[in-house]
Amino acid sequence: MSVNADETTLLGVDLGNSLAKVVYFEPEKLGENCHLSASNSSSKAIRDYITSKTTYDEVDGVREESLTIPGVPLNDLTGSLHFIRFPVIELDTVIGLMKTKGLPAKGITITATGMGSYVNRKDFEEMEVDYRTADEFTTQASGLVYLLQHSPKECYYFENPSNEELCRKVHVEKDHLTYPYLLVTVGSATSICLVTSPKDFTVIGGSSIGGAMFLGLCCLVTPAKNFDEAMALAKRGNHKGTVDKVIGEVGSEYLQLRSGYKLPPDFVLVSFGHMLDPEQxxxxxxxxxARSLLATITTVVGAAVGDSVRATGVKQVLFVGSFFGNNDLAKKQITAMQHFVSQGAVNSFFIEHEGYCSAVGALVEHDKVKA
Amino acid sequence: MSVNADETTLLGVDLGNSLAKVVYFEPEKLGENCHLSASNSSSKAIRDYITSKTTYDEVDGVREESLTIPGVPLNDLTGSLHFIRFPVIELDTVIGLMKTKGLPAKGITITATGMGSYVNRKDFEEMEVDYRTADEFTTQASGLVYLLQHSPKECYYFENPSNEELCRKVHVEKDHLTYPYLLVTVGSATSICLVTSPKDFTVIGGSSIGGAMFLGLCCLVTPAKNFDEAMALAKRGNHKGTVDKVIGEVGSEYLQLRSGYKLPPDFVLVSFGHMLDPEQxxxxxxxxxARSLLATITTVVGAAVGDSVRATGVKQVLFVGSFFGNNDLAKKQITAMQHFVSQGAVNSFFIEHEGYCSAVGALVEHDKVKA
Structure with a gap:
């Protein structure tokens, strides 16, 4: 299927456990020099609504303007990619909103992926949207290839991750990350894929533990109400010696005994070790x-990655997923952990559009999947 | 050093992060047919105090009478092993108690292990106790060999762990568990040793995540105040579909898509997945x-064990540590998880004195370590 800008509005949607990630493709020549057909007018109305603002308060949604990628190809067209996220629980409101705002559904093509894409199929189909579903791992792989290809300065790593003063984000060229590599996605949960070529990947691991555990527990034990508040708390906090027990606290004799394992004094020996004392x-x-919960998640994810590195021998790891959004702390922690455990042999990479791989992939895949 | 019952009272102590585990050796002929020397009288006073009751309310301590092992050898003597535990934060009270109760320290030999054994060295030395420290992994290995050798019906496994009605505890003969095996200790944190002979072991893995995280977070998010209360809650609870999101909830289409990975409908997809919704x-x-937190720990421990199984090819795993005390739920969960992940290839074993390996080892090792 080739795409006509006058006839369709393209949306790639990834409906996860907590966040909906939306990628909207805005063709450059939308509505110019052509008759305003019904579907074209629909496309224009959607474009105007999406691009006119960066926050959609009705649905707690955000368009991340700094992530916009202009001048990219999608089939026969050239246009811009816009990146929007909103909480999945607002999906009903989003659908209602389209009706309220008079945004017609006809002419809109949505390719959806993620666990929610099946659950919510009926809602979209009732709207007469051209709705398709695509496998979450396939879209992730295509989305990633597309982003690395078309987004300049997409990929980066952290130099000196455990030294706050010397730590530096280093962007790399698109060919710096070579095949094979491990693709670790941390959203609400965690998955690990071995990627051997732009089209070949195998799911080799995962864990039910991920961002949902961080955020869910954070909201239960702190006043935080959402991810940004939880992260803001974690950034100010310190888990070592307060919530978690570190080796240095146990006494120099013990530290000396264990130094054979090259454990530094601030190595966390017991997660939540201080929380057994009612006074503490x-x-x-x-x-x-919050900081301790964040460290817990990076520890669990880091251990699962270490396992996959040993199992495959692959030493390049690319971390993606919404857990890493606005979360340099986790990125640095996980880089430092992989560096420590592998004695420098493992390289950890990240991308700028960390949460949007599958949504981009859904867009890219839209002509390959059945309606 | 050979031991004279009239001259010494032998205690093996494992001072962990939260629990002190004490093994007291009571010689059969203590004080009979011999002059009551000062140290002998001390031995008798200690014995009378320890064996006269099963709860030591002053220090929140418990003697687990059902675990007593009679008629066992220790060097040239024969006697009984008694098993006592109390919270580590009560250690000062215990030391004070010995003075208050007029229990003299002279003639008492304590071999201590665990991280607390170094921190509290001074307190014991001030009492003129014959105080020695021993490495926690060495004592664990010796203690385990001793228990498997001298305690009948020590080792067991669970048949049909995931079926509540058919699940059965099966005791095995002492030679059933053969070398090599993986020894996984879950106390406040987790360690994994590869044991290749009664004396040869290597620490190959571990995690800061263990019982402290379960208990600490349980006390933060539930009314539970101690391990028994937290476990009682967990036993009554259900995490699947309430706190955690399972694959069956996401819709039959998604389940069908993922059934290629042989995931059952109650497979936990997102730990704490429902806790992102303020209403839920x-x-x-x-x-x-509480049940979800317990499942989290068994998931983390299980994943670490799976990693070590793959790294070593060793398919027999023995789980020990106080986390498994009064915790059949965790034992069954971890057995079921290993069974599922390895497709039945991994065998999970447990022992009756799960929390006391290192304390027994400290007792056994007492003549090998320097004062």
Whole structure:
């Protein structure tokens, strides 16, 4: 299927456990020099609504303007990619909103992926949207290839991740990350794929533990109400020696005994080790608890990655997923952990559009999947 | 060093992050047919105090009478092993108690292991106790060999772990568990050793995540105040579909898509997946939260074990540590998980004295370590 800008509005949607990620393709020549057909007018109305603002308060949605990629190809067209996220629980409101705002559904093509794409199929089909579903791992792979190809300065790593002063984000050229590599997605949960070529990948691992555990527990034990608040707390906090017990606290004799394993004094020996004491529990600061929960997730993810590195021998790891959005802390922690465990042999990479791989892939895949 | 019952009272102590585990050796002929020397009288006073009761309320301590092992050898003597545990934070009270109760320290030999054994060295030395420290992994290995050798019906496994009605605890003969095997200790944190002979072992893995995280977070998000209360909650709770999101909830289309990975409908897809919704958070039952936290720990430990199984090719795993005390739920969960992940290839074993390996080892090692 080739795409006509006058006839369709293209949306790639990834409906995860908590976040909906939307990529909207805006063709450059939309509506110019041509008769305004019904579907074209629909395309224009959608474009005007999406690009006129960056926050959609009705649905707690955000368009991340800094992520916009202009001048990219999609089939026969050239246009811009816009990146929007909103909480999945707002999906009903989004659908209602389209009706309320008079945004017609006809002429809109949505390719959806993620676990929610099946659950919500009926809602979209009732709207007469051209709705398709695509496998989440396939879209992730295509989306990633597309982003690395078409987005300049997409990929980067952290130099000196454990040194706050010397730590530096280093962008790399698109060919720097070579095949094979491990693709680790941390959203609400975690998955690990071995990617051997632009089109070949195998799911080799995963964990139910990921961002949902961080955020869910954070909201239960601190006043945080959403991811940004939880992250803001974690950034101010310190888990070492407050919530978690580190090796240095246990005494120099013990540290000396264990130094054969090259454990530094601030190595976390017991996660939540101080939270068994009722007094310390009562005195625990929300920011330290948030930081400890964040460290817990990076520990679990890091261990699962270490396992996959050993199993495959592959030493390049690319981390994606919404958990890493606005979360340099986790990125640095996970880089430092892989570096420590592998004695420098493993390289950890990240991308700028970390949460949008599958949504981009859904867009790219839209002409390959059955309606 | 050979041991004279009239001259010494032998205690093996494992001072962990939260629990002190004490093994007391009571010689059969203590004080009979011999002059009551000062040290002998000390031995008798200690014995009378320890064996006269099963709860030591002053220090929140418990003697687990059902675990007592009679008629076992220790060097030239024969006697009984008694098993006592109390919270580490009560250690000062225990030391004070010995003075208060007029229990003299002279003639008492304590071999201590665990991280607390170094921190508290001074307190013991000030008492004129014959105090020695021993490496926690060495004592664990010796203690285990001793228990498997001298305690009948020590080792067991669970048949049909995931079927509540058919599940059965099966005791095995002492030679059933052969070398090599993986020894996984879950106390406050987790360690994994590869044991290749009664004396040869290597620490090959571990995690800061273990019982402290379960208990610490349980006390933060439920009314539970200690391990028994947290476990009682977890036993009544259900995490699947309440706190955690399972694959069956996401829709039959998604389940069908993922059934290629042989995931059952109750497979946990997202730990704490339901806790991102403020309404569900408010409605979450303490017992379901406790159960979810327990499942989290067994998931993390299980994944670490799976990693070590793959790295070594060793398919027999023995789980020990206080986390498994009064915790058949975790034992069955971890057995079922290993069974599922390895497609039945991995065998999970447990022992009756799960928390006392290192304390027994400290006792056994007492004549090998320097004072």
């Amino acid at each position: 529990r009562k005195a625990a600061k929300p920011e330290d608890l | 958070r408010k409605a979450a039952k303490p017992e379901d939260l």
